[in-house]
Amino acid sequence: MNKPRGGSVGAAGRILLVEDDGAIATVMTAALSDEGFVVERCAAIAERDAKLAAETFDAMVTDVVLSDGDGLASLDQVREAAPAMPVIVLSAQNTLDTAIRASDSAAFEYFPKPFDLDELVRAVRQAIGPRDTGSAVQDSEEPGDSMPLIGRSPEMQRVYRMISRVLRNDLTVLLTGESGTGKELVAEAIHELGDRRTGPFIAVNSAAIPSELIESELFGHEQGAFTGAVAQAIGKFEQANGGTLFLDEIGDMPPEAQTRLLRALQAGSIRRVGGRSDIAVDVRIIAATNRDLGPMIASGQFREDLFYRLNVVPIELPPLRERRGDIATLVRHFLAEAANEGLPQRTLTDDAIEALEQMRWRGNVRELRNVIFRLVLMAREDAIDATCVSDVLSEGDAGWDRTGMAREGFGAALDHWLAAENPAPGTLYPQAIAAFEKPLLEHALSKTGGNQLRAAKLLGINRNTLRKRIGELGIEPHRFAKPV
Numbered sequence: 001m002n003k004p005r006g007g008s009v010g011a012a013g014r015i016l017l018v019e020d021d022g023a024i025a026t027v028m029t030a031a032l033s034d035e036g037f038v039v040e041r042c043a044a045i046a047e048r049d050a051k052l053a054a055e056t057f058d059a060m061v062t063d064v065v066l067s068d069g070d071g072l073a074s075l076d077q078v079r080e081a082a083p084a085m086p087v088i089v090l091s092a093q094n095t096l097d098t099a100i101r102a103s104d105s106a107a108f109e110y111f112p113k114p115f116d117l118d119e120l121v122r123a124v125r126q127a128i129g130p131r132d133t134g135s136a137v138q139d140s141e142e143p144g145d146s147m148p149l150i151g152r153s154p155e156m157q158r159v160y161r162m163i164s165r166v167l168r169n170d171l172t173v174l175l176t177g178e179s180g181t182g183k184e185l186v187a188e189a190i191h192e193l194g195d196r197r198t199g200p201f202i203a204v205n206s207a208a209i210p211s212e213l214i215e216s217e218l219f220g221h222e223q224g225a226f227t228g229a230v231a232q233a234i235g236k237f238e239q240a241n242g243g244t245l246f247l248d249e250i251g252d253m254p255p256e257a258q259t260r261l262l263r264a265l266q267a268g269s270i271r272r273v274g275g276r277s278d279i280a281v282d283v284r285i286i287a288a289t290n291r292d293l294g295p296m297i298a299s300g301q302f303r304e305d306l307f308y309r310l311n312v313v314p315i316e317l318p319p320l321r322e323r324r325g326d327i328a329t330l331v332r333h334f335l336a337e338a339a340n341e342g343l344p345q346r347t348l349t350d351d352a353i354e355a356l357e358q359m360r361w362r363g364n365v366r367e368l369r370n371v372i373f374r375l376v377l378m379a380r381e382d383a384i385d386a387t388c389v390s391d392v393l394s395e396g397d398a399g400w401d402r403t404g405m406a407r408e409g410f411g412a413a414l415d416h417w418l419a420a421e422n423p424a425p426g427t428l429y430p431q432a433i434a435a436f437e438k439p440l441l442e443h444a445l446s447k448t449g450g451n452q453l454r455a456a457k458l459l460g461i462n463r464n465t466l467r468k469r470i471g472e473l474g475i476e477p478h479r480f481a482k483p484v
Contacts, residue, residue, distance in 0.1 A: 012036035013058035013128045018048045019090070020067050024113075031117050033126060044068045045077075052081040058128040059108070061120070064091040064098065072098075075105045086127035090115065092169040096149050096160045100193055103164035110164060112157035116481050149185055150333050151326030155318035158479070159186065162315045165196040172201040172265075174250075174310045175288040177317030180366030185250060186317065191244040196284055199243025204236050206257075207249035214257045215250065216273050219264070225274025237270045240283045250310065251302060253290035262306045285310070292438075295430040295475075320368060330365060333370035346376045351386040401438050438473045441466065442480070450480035 014189040015032055019025040020043040029039045029307050040057070045068050048060075060078065062071045072089060086108035091098045102110035109123040149156065164187065166173055173190060175183040184203065191201045209217050216225075220235030236245060247253075253261065264270045265285065269278040287310045322328070332350055339345045348356075353435050362368055371393070378392045441459070448454035452470070456463040470477060 007055075012125070012128065014038045014040065014056070015049065015124060016051060016057040016060040017041045018045075018060065018062035018066065018071060019043065020063065028096065028120065029119065029171060031121055035121050035125070037124065045071060045074050049081065057082065057085060057339075059086045059088065061088045061090065061124065064089060064093060072101055072105060072107075075107075088120070088123055088127060095152060096163065096176075097163040098191070099160035100167070103167055110161055112152075112161070114154070116478060118481065119478065128450070149182065149189060150330055151323060152329070153318075153323040153325045154322045156326060159315060159317060162313070163190055163193070166190060166313050170196075170284045171312055172284070172312040174312070174314050175180060175286065175317060176314065177290065178274055178292045178319050178364055179318060181292075181317040181365030182365055183317055184246065187246040187248075187286045187288065189243070190286060191284075194284075196243050200240055201244050201246065201250060202236050202240035203246040203350075205248045207252035211254040211257070214254060215260055218257065219260065219270045219272055220275075221273035222275050225272070229274065232272075235270065237264065237281045237283060238279065241281050242283075244284045244286060247285065247287040248285040249289060251289040251293055251296060255301075255303070259301045259304050262309060265306075265309050280397065292431065292434050295338045295427055295434050298430065299427045301427070320364040324357045328353050331356065331372060334369050335376065337369075338373050338376045343373065343376045344379075344448060345382070346379060347383050348375075349383055349385045352384050355386040355389045363434055386481065436471070437469065438475065441469060441473065441476050443475055444476070445470075445480040448480075450477045452477060 003447070012035055015034075015037045017025060017028060017039050019041070020029065021190060022043075025041055025043070029041060032039050040051060040055070042051055044066055048071075051057075060082075064072045072091070075087060078085070078087060087105075088109045089102040089105070089107045090109065090111050090113060091102070092113040098112070099110055108127045111120060111123070151158070167190065175186055177183055187203070188201060191197060204217065206214065214230075216233065216235065218235050218237055220233050220238060221229050223229060223232050223265070247261075257354075264281075267278070268282075269280045293302050293307055297304045297307060305349050331353060335346055335348070356368070358370070363370070374391065375392055379388050381388065444455040444458045445452070448458060452466055453463055456466040459466065469475075
C-alpha cells in the first residue's frame with residue numbers, strides 16, 4: 001500500500017493526533033480543522049504505529065500518558081517510521097522532568113496541560129513550515145527523579161518550558177523576578193541539566209561586593225595592580241571557564257563594571273586589573289535581577305547595550321502569590337527538608353495549608369521555607385493546624401493577621417517595597433509607578449481572561465492606552481487567556 005504524501009490532502013497539512021482523552025481530542029481536532037488541517041485521531045501507541053506505517057503525516061501531536069504506554073518514551077519508534085516529522089508533546093505530568101524529557105527527545109514543542117489552544121495551533125503551523133529536517137535526535141543522560149524546582153502550576157510550567165529550550169545551547173539568559181522566587185535555583189538547574197554540567201558553576205552576587213572591588217572579583221588582578229594586591233588573583237570569569245557564570249543582582253552592578261562586563265561579553269575575553277594581555281574565556285552567562293531595569297536604563301543607571309546583550313533569553317519567575325496551587329507541594333518538601341536537618345517531623349492540616357495559601361508572601365518561596373521551619377520548631381503538636389499557624393506568625397511578625405494579610409494595607413506594602421528597592425534619587429516616581437502599573441494591568445487581564453477590551457473597561461482607561469502600555473511593559477496578554 002502506498003502512503004499518501006504529506007500535504008496532499010488539506011491545504012494546511014495532515015496531523016496525527018495521539019490523545020486518549022476524548023473531550024480534549026475533540027476540541028483540538030475542531031481547532032486544527034478550523035485552520036485547514038486534516039486530523040487523524042488515535043488513542044494508543046499501537047494505533048499510532050499502525051497509522052504511521054500506512055500513511056505519511058506532516059506533524060504529530062501526542063500525549064505522554066497513553067493507555068498502552070509512555071508516548072514520550074516510545075518516540076524512538078516514531079523516529080524510525082517518520083524521521084523528519086516534527087512532534088509536539090502534551091502532558092498533564094507538569095514537572096521539570098517532563099519538560100526536559102521532551103527537550104531531549106527533540107520534540108518540536110512541549111505543552112503542559114492545561115494549554116492555550118491558540119498557542120497549540122500556532123505551534124503546529126510553525127512545525128510544518130520551513131525547517132531543518134537534518135538534525136539528529138540529541139543523546140542525553142536521562143534526568144534523575146530529583147528535580148531542583150518544585151511546582152506544577154501553569155506559571156511554573158512556563159518556566160520549565162523555557163529552561164528546556166536553553167539546555168542544549170549557550171545562549172545568555174536573564175532571570176527576572178522578585179526576591180525569593182528561586183532565580184539561583186533556575187540558574188543551577190540550567191547548568192546541571194545542560195551540556196556544561198561537567199564544568200564549574202560560579203555565582204557572583206553583584207550587590208554583595210563593594211563597588212571598588214567588583215572588577216577585581218570578576219576579572220582578577222595582577223600583583224601590584226592596586227594597594228593591597230600583594231599577589232595575582234584569578235577572577236570569577238576565569239574560574240568559570242568551561243562552565244557557567246551566574247551574575248546575580250546584575251542591576252546593582254556599578255557603571256564602570258558594566259562597561260568592562262559588556263566588553264568581555266562582546267570579545268569573549270577578559271583582562272585582569274593591571275594586566276596587559278587579553279585572556280580568552282569560554283563561559284555561559286546567566287544573569288539575574290529583582291529590579292525593573294527599564295527605569296534604570298532611562299535614568300542612565302544601567303547600560304542599554306548591556307541589557308540587550310544579557311536579555312537574549314528572558315525567563316521571568318512568578319511570585320508565590322501567583323502560584324498558590326504549588327504551596328501544598330512546597331510545604332511537604334520543606335517539612336521533609338526540616339526533618340532531614342534534625343528538626344521534629346511535623347504535618348500540616350488542611351486548614352493550615354489553606355491559611356498559608358491566603359498569605360501575601362512578600363518574600364516568596366524563601367519566606368515560605370523560613371515560615372515552615374519556624375512552625376516546625378515552635379509547634380507543640382505534631383499536626384500543625386491553622387490556629388498554630390496564626391499564633392506562631394503573630395509572635396514573629398505583628399504586621400500579620402489571621403489570614404496573613406498585612407494589617408497596614410497598601411501603605412505598609414509601599415514602605416516594604418521602598419525598603420527593599422531603595423531607589424536612587426531622581427528615580428523614585430518612575431520606579432514606583434512601574435512597580436505598581438505592571439501587576440495592576442496583569443490583574444485586569446487575568447480577571448478578563450486576557451480580553452484587552454474588557455480589561456480596559458475594568459481599569460477605566462482607553463483600549464489603545466492599555467495596548468500601548470502592555471507593549472511597553474512587556475506584558476504577554478495570551479498568558480491570561482483561559483486554557484482548554
